[in-house]
Amino acid sequence: MTPKCEAHKYRHNPSILFLSQATRERSRHEASSSSSVCVCDFTMLKASIQRYPFDICGSILERRILQSAINDSLLSRRIVRQQISLTRRTVKPVSATASSLEADASTLLTVEAENDVLKALSQIIDPDFGTDIVSCGFIKDLQVDDISGEVSFRLELTTPACPIKDLFEKQANEVVAALPWVKNVTVTMSAQPPKQIFSAQLPAGLQTISNIIAVSSCKGGVGKSTVAVNLAYTLAGMGARVGIFDADVYGPSLPTMVSPENRLLEMNPEKKTIIPTEYMGVKMVSFGFAGQGRAIMRGPMVSGVINQLLTTTEWGELDYLVIDMPPGTGDIQLTLCQVVPLTAAVIVTTPQKLAFIDVAKGVRMFSKLKVPCVAVVENMCHFDADGKRFYPFGRGSGSQVVEQFGIPHLFDLPIRPTLSASGDSGIPEVVADPQGEVADIFQNLGVCVVQQCAKIRQQVSTAVMYDKSIKAIKVKVPDSNEEFLLHPATVRRNDRSAQSVDEWTGEQKLMYGDVPEDIEPEEIRPMGNYAVSITWPDGFSQIAPYDQLQTIERLVDVPQTVSA
Ligand SMILES: Nc1ncnc2c1ncn2[C@@H]1O[C@H](COP(=O)(O)OP(=O)(O)OP(=O)(O)O)[C@@H](O)[C@H]1O
Structure with missing residues (x-):
């Protein structure tokens, strides 16, 4: 009609x-x-x-x-x-009644004014997510008075260290102020409270940490601790709440690189937890602050100590925890990576030709654990003297790493006597000389880490979702373009846990008919970067690795949208 x-x-x-x-x-x-x-x-x-x-x-x-x-x-x-x-x-x-008419109209007009504001704000695109800040859910507490022309809202970013937060604030002010009826705009900037995206089966101490970044190298002495400490202070300088965990029990570097007043970790006797020491706003835990000196321990003991230190620490709310990994890619490193839900890894290397092989080992270890490597730092690349640049270890193989392993970012760190001196003085270089060239390089590394972590969190948290309107589980495996739909009942029937399949005989315990055809998941949460945990209405929590989801029979014909 x-x-x-x-x-x-x-x-x-x-x-x-x-x-x-x-x-x-x-x-x-x-x-x-x-x-x-x-x-x-x-x-x-x-x-x-x-x-x-x-x-x-x-x-x-x-x-x-x-x-x-x-x-x-x-x-x-x-x-x-x-x-x-x-x-x-x-x-x-x-x-x-006249009053209900007016109330109705008033509500409508306010809603309309809010829509105006949201429409204006949706012109601002977050370059990391490639979508507008309204769709990203950043606009909170929107208050609009279309009569007085007053507008106020909070811009809640994913991290307080967002490198473009000032730009967002300026743009948000501008686009809203440009609306013809707006007289005054008040924008408050804030960041989401720290929260692990991964499933809740984590030690309590790690649950209020948003991002955990491993700084790793395959060999000792390449500058891993230097990078970890300076990266941590750069992130803190960008406005984030940061912690450093020195996981190198054999040769802890943190006590030399920073000089906190309190050089001994304290225990909370009631909770039996460790209270980190602090230096210039960054929390830190190192075996070197445990009053034990260097440890003479065997591998499994080392893993035990590291895990205990890391998981029983009262970290409080952190946006980033930087882990200075023990050098190498052996069992200790693997165990650590499995205990801690790492968001991303940064690999430190030197430019020698052989270093390429080391980096490859590191990348492989992290890729096995589905931890994305977001950057390679090629340390001690060059130094400048007599107006010339020298490359004492030859030109690096960093670009080869970037090409071959698809790691998006490469940072060259020069040899600087100040870097070495600050490593010994207890004041990180980026703190001692925040305007210097080294601080500049770390700023770029910090921006890269912040942006990549935000992307990874977004990808991981939306990788597997239940779409109620089509009654299907949507899977978009992180780091892959593959996207497909699964029937919830099929996913449940494919559970391989001891509850569904006999561990010894391999006999199927969960029968086809045991799962109602119209079963719907109650909650889907990521578990590390490799799996999701799906909670079903009967309380059963299924762990579904991405690898397994990829092998399940897919829905080919997209079901018709089911009206609400
Ligand atoms: N770019 C640089 N310029 C000058 N000195 C540097 C540079 N990078 C690191 N150093 C110095 O090299 C030494 C080793 O660095 P660092 O302790 O960071 O390495 P590492 O890989 O963590 O070693 P380990 O695994 O043994 O702990 C330190 O004295 C540090 O100050």
């Missing part, structure tokens, strides 16, 4: 005529007092009548009419408000 037909249908409705006439009369009357209100009134009603079927009894202006008028942009909000009150005065309400 075309809009014209609708108009025709309602043309003989006396109520409409009544209102239209009233409006027209008023138009004539008010036009003489040079009001633009009434000129618009009639246009609005006409436009509305042509667009929507509506009931109009006396002064009831149905929501849709107002909505339509506002959508048509025929009237400013102010004029619509005046129109409502004029109508109230002109026409006696029949089946709605």
Whole structure:
């Protein structure tokens, strides 16, 4: 049915005529007092009548009419408000009270003004997520008063260290202030509270840490601790809450590189937890602060100590925990990576040709554990003397690493006597000389880490989702372009846990008919970067690795959207 037909249908409705006439009369009357209100009134009603079927009894202006008028942009909000009150005065309400009419209109207008603001803000794109800040869910506590023209909202970013937070703030101010009815904009910047994206089966101490970054190298002495410490202080300088965990039990470097007042870790005797020491706002734990000196231990003991130190520490809320990994890619490193839900890894190397092989080992270890390597730092690349640049270890194989392993970022760190000196003085270089060249390089590394972590979190948390409208589980495996749909019951039937399959005989315990065809998951949460945990209505928590999800029979025909 075309809009014209609708108009025709309602043309003989006396109520409409009544209102239209009233409006027209008023138009004539008010036009003489040079009001633009009434000129618009009639246009609005006409436009509305042509667009929507509506009931109009006396002064009831149905929501849709107002909505339509506002959508048509025929009237400013102010004029619509005046129109409502004029109508109230002109026409006696029949089946709605004047106050409910006004309340209705008021709500509509506020919603409309909010939409205006959100539309304006959606012009701002987050370059990391490739989508606008409204879709990213960054706009919180939006308050709009379209009469006074006051707008306020909070811009909640994923991390307080967001490198473009100032730009976001400026743009948000500008686009909202550009709306014709806006007189004043108040933007408050904030960041999401730290939270692990991974499933809850984590030690309590790690649950309030948003991102855990491993700084790793395959050999000792390449500058891994230097990078870890300076990266941590750079992130803190960017506004984040940061901790450093020195996992090198054999040769802890942290006690030499930073000089906290309290050089011994304290215990909370009641909770039996470790309280980290702190230096310039960065929390830290190292075996070197345990009053034990260097350890003489065997591998499994080392793993035990590392895990205990790491998991029983009261880290509190952290945006980033930087782990200075023990050098190498052996069992200790593997165990550590399995205990801690790492968000990303940074690999440190030197430019020698052989270093390429080391980096390859590191990348392979992390890729086995599904931890994305976000950057390679090629340390001690060059130094400058007599106006010339020297490459004592030859030109690096960093670019080869980037090409071969698809690691997106490579950073060259020069040899600087100050870096070495600050390593021994207890004040990190980026703190001692925040404007220097080294601080600049670390700033770029910090930005890279912040951006990549945000991307990874986003990818991981949306990798497997239940789409209720099509009753299907949507899978988009991180780091792969593959996207597919699975039938929830099929996913449940493919559970391989001891509850569903006998561990010894391999016999299927969960029968096909045990799972209702229309079963729907209650919650899906990522577990590390390799699996999701799916909670079903009967309370069963299924762990579904991505590898397994990729082998399950897929839904080929997308089901029809199920109306709510
Ligand atoms: N770019 C650099 N310029 C000058 N000195 C550096 C540079 N990088 C690191 N160093 C120095 O080299 C030494 C080794 O660095 P660092 O302790 O960071 O290496 P590492 O890989 O963590 O070693 P380990 O695994 O043995 O702990 C330190 O004295 C440090 O100050």
